[in-house]
Amino acid sequence: xxxxxxxxxxxxxxxxxxxxxxxxxxxxxxxxxxxxxxxxxxxxxxxxxxxxxxxxxxxxxxxxxxxxxxxxxxxxxxxxxxxxxxxxxxxxxxxxxxxxxxxxxxxxxxxxxxxxxxxxxxxxxxxxxxxxxxxxxxxxxxxxxxxxxxxxxxxxxxxxxxxxxxxxxxxxxxxxxxxxxxxxxxxxxxxxxxxxxxxxxxxxxxxxxxxxxxxxxxxxxxxxxxxxxxxxxxxxxxxxxxxxxxxxxxxxxxxxxxxxxxxxxxxxxxxxxxxxxxxxxxxxxxxxxxxxxxxxxxxxxxxxxxxxxxxxxxxxxxxxxxxxxxxxxxxxxxxxxxxxxxxxxxxxxxxxxxxxxxxxxxxxxxxxxxxxxxxxxxxxxxxxxxxxxxxxxxxxxxxxxxxxxxxxxxxxxxxxxxxxxxxxxxxxxxxxxxxxxxxxxxxxxxxxxxxxxxxxxxxxx
Numbered sequence: 001x002x003x004x005x006x007x008x009x010x011x012x013x014x015x016x017x018x019x020x021x022x023x024x025x026x027x028x029x030x031x032x033x034x035x036x037x038x039x040x041x042x043x044x045x046x047x048x049x050x051x052x053x054x055x056x057x058x059x060x061x062x063x064x065x066x067x068x069x070x071x072x073x074x075x076x077x078x079x080x081x082x083x084x085x086x087x088x089x090x091x092x093x094x095x096x097x098x099x100x101x102x103x104x105x106x107x108x109x110x111x112x113x114x115x116x117x118x119x120x121x122x123x124x125x126x127x128x129x130x131x132x133x134x135x136x137x138x139x140x141x142x143x144x145x146x147x148x149x150x151x152x153x154x155x156x157x158x159x160x161x162x163x164x165x166x167x168x169x170x171x172x173x174x175x176x177x178x179x180x181x182x183x184x185x186x187x188x189x190x191x192x193x194x195x196x197x198x199x200x201x202x203x204x205x206x207x208x209x210x211x212x213x214x215x216x217x218x219x220x221x222x223x224x225x226x227x228x229x230x231x232x233x234x235x236x237x238x239x240x241x242x243x244x245x246x247x248x249x250x251x252x253x254x255x256x257x258x259x260x261x262x263x264x265x266x267x268x269x270x271x272x273x274x275x276x277x278x279x280x281x282x283x284x285x286x287x288x289x290x291x292x293x294x295x296x297x298x299x300x301x302x303x304x305x306x307x308x309x310x311x312x313x314x315x316x317x318x319x320x321x322x323x324x325x326x327x328x329x330x331x332x333x334x335x336x337x338x339x340x341x342x343x344x345x346x347x348x349x350x351x352x353x354x355x356x357x358x359x360x361x362x363x364x365x366x367x368x369x370x371x372x373x374x375x376x377x378x379x380x381x382x383x384x385x386x387x388x389x390x391x392x393x394x395x396x397x398x399x400x401x402x403x404x405x406x407x408x409x410x411x412x413x414x415x416x417x418x419x420x421x422x423x424x425x426x427x428x429x430x431x432x433x434x435x436x437x438x439x440x441x442x443x444x445x446x447x448x449x450x451x452x453x454x455x456x457x458x459x460x461x
Contacts, residue, residue, distance in 0.1 A: 023089030027227060033064050033071045036082040036091035041172045041195050041441075042251060043097040043215075044073060055251045056095040056112065056217075062243065066234050077168040080144040086218050092227060099146045099189075099213040107221050107228055110235045111214030113248060115189045117147045120175060120196070121206035125184070128207040131158055134185075138162040140174050141187035150211040151187055172196055179203055194255045198438050201263040246397040250362065253397075254430040254437075266300065266435060270442070273305040277318065280338045284345035290365075295345050297435035298369065301428055302344075307337040319344030348372050356394070363396040366429050370403065373425040381415040382406055382422055388414075400426050 027033045037044040043056040052073070064071035074091060076082045079098055085091040086106065099115055100108045119128065119139065128134060135158055141148045143165040151163050164183075166174055171192040177183045179200035187209060188196075197203045219228050238244040258266075274296060281292040281299075296305075302320035303309035310316045314323065317340035326334050331343035351368040354376055359367060371379035382403050383393040391398035403422030405411045412419030 024092060027067065027069055027092050031069060033060070033067060033069050033093075034091045035060055035071055035073050036076055036085035036094040036096065037073050038076050038079055038082050038096040038170070040097050040170055042191060043095060044075070047440075055247060056097070056215075058247050058250070059112065059238070059244070060095055062238070062247075063231065063234050067230060078142065078144070083144075083218055086220055089220070092219070093231075094218040097215055098218055100216040101146060101213070104218070105221060107219040107223060109217040109219065109228070109231050110239075111216055112235075112244070113215050113252075114212065115191070115215050116212045117150060117187060117189050117209040118193055118205050119207040119209060120178065120186045120188055120193045120203055121184070122178060122181070122202050123204040124202070125206070134158050134207075135160045138164055138184040139187050140164040140166055140178070140183045140185065142166055142169065142171065142174070145187075146211055146213050147187040147189070147209060150209045175203060176200065191252055191255070195437075195441075197260075198255065198258070198263060198434065199267070199441055201260045201267070242392070242395070242397065246395055249397045249400075253400075254433040257427070257430050258434050263438070265304075266438065267442075269300070269305055270439070277305060277307075277337055277341065280341040283338075284341050287342065288345040288349040290345050290349055291436075293439040294365065294432070294436045295341065295348075297432045297439060298348065298372070299341065299344065300435050301432045307340065308335055319347075321347070344372075351376060359394045363394070363399075366396045366433065367399060369429045369432055370399070370422075370425040373428050374420050374422065375417070377417040378406065378415070378420040378422075379425075381417050381420065384415070385411055400429075 024030065024034060037056070039045065040054065042054060044052065044054040045057075046052045057073070060071050060073075074085065076085060076096075079094075079096045082091075082094040082096040083098070083104065083106070086094045093109075100111065102108075121128070126133070128137075131154055134154065139151050139161065141151055141163065148163070148165060151161075155161050155163060171186070171188040172195065174183065174186045175188065175192065175196035178186050179196070179202055185206060190205075193203065193205060217231065219231070235244070277296075277299075278292075281296045284290065284295055285292040299305060299318050303318050305318060307318040309318065309320060311320060315321060317326075317334035318337050319340045321329070321331060321334050321340060321343055323334075325347060326332075326343060329343040329346050331339045334340055334343075348365075348368050351371045352364055354371075355364055355367055367379065370382070374382075382399055385402045385405055386393040386398055389402065391402060393399065403426040406415065406420040406422035409419070
């Protein structure tokens with residue numbers, strides 16, 4: 001609690017400082033919506049090519065479209081600085097994975113997603129069954145967060161618990177340090193833990209913290225430009241028309257599908273198998289424009305990067321092509337890794353091209369992936385089911401809900417191509433999304449692999 005009061009006092013003093021009294025103009029007058037954010041694996045991130053993405057990032061771009069102004073993201077070192085930017089009038093709102101906290105002198109938007117907090121540890125650490133087991137342990141946590149407040153409350157009951165308050169870092173960095181054995185325990189939220197466990201399977205959930213909240217956007221209390229009401233209207237519509245669910249699914253919907261053994265095996269094979277085929281995947285990207293990491297993820301799901309793989313149905317090779325598909329693509333030897341990879345890349349690119357133009361990215365790639373498994377005829381059957389059920393056939397969120405229906409007699413009877421194992425196509429696609437995310441987030445791989453681009457963000461100190 002002392003930590004919270006210190007942070008709050010700092011923010012209030014900053015807000016009252018004379019040199020910070022000039023507030024930002026209304027978003028309509030300024031001609032842009034200025035958003036204070038921070039580097040975060042979930043809310044806002046930027047890759048090595050300067051492409052930005054994230055759950056709140058995408059939602060805010062939609063808000064900007066609704067308001068008729070562009071969105072300018074200003075990146076701060078941590079969430080406290082992002083909140084301070086709102087209090088001092090430097091930003092119209094803060095969107096930084098903030099758990100709604102009514103103790104701050106701010107106005108909050110409607111909830112964006114629920115968040116619950118946990119203690120994460122290494123699987124080789126002593127188990128924690130109750131609070132008393134935290135005696136003589138050290139918990140690392142980002143300062144100014146609800147998780148930090150929860151740790152402070154526990155410390156009153158467990159005096160020998162030590163709290164390490166991290167500054168200018170994020171949850172993923174803390175979890176990565178713990179995976180390397182540098183930290184004891186980390187207090188974080190469940191989604192950040194799940195993302196970290198994708199690349200560090202030694203991580204495990206140790207204890208559920210007794211606090212839950214919702215991620216929301218922070219706005220100034222004295223909103224005289226009507227922005228809070230505009231946001232309330234926007235979020236209400238986003239909730240009712242499914243936009244919020246679709247964007248959430250894009251970033252979180254697939255995260256928890258792989259178990260520890262799946263991840264451990266995948267990471268091992270990025271070292272002992274993937275280097276042999278990396279040049280072929282990159283050549284395929286050059287020829288088709290499909291990210292080599294996605295092609296590698298697809299290939300791993302299909303064959304575990306085994307160029308001699310053969311299924312019981314007769315599909316063969318590292319990309320598991322059927323004989324008919326190989327003939328159409330000009331692949332003379334399906335067991336030749338280079339031919340198979342180039343052929344598989346052309347095939348998924350061709351499937352993308354067969355989908356209607358109104359299907360956006362990345363949903364388009366995920367639908368093409370399902371069609372890679374089912375065939376386009378069967379996949380069009382899934383789209384037909386979606387139309388009959390009043391769902392959006394251009395959204396992966398809606399399509400994934402109908403794919404398992406394709407094997408049910410009452411739906412299969414109306415499909416031109418007959419019944420199909422749509423559930424298998426769904427699982428395959430979601431697994432590939434996971435493998436792609438892992439390849440994209442691994443910071444360093446053994447030569448000759450190159451690690452994924454490091455995040456480069458402009459910072460405000």
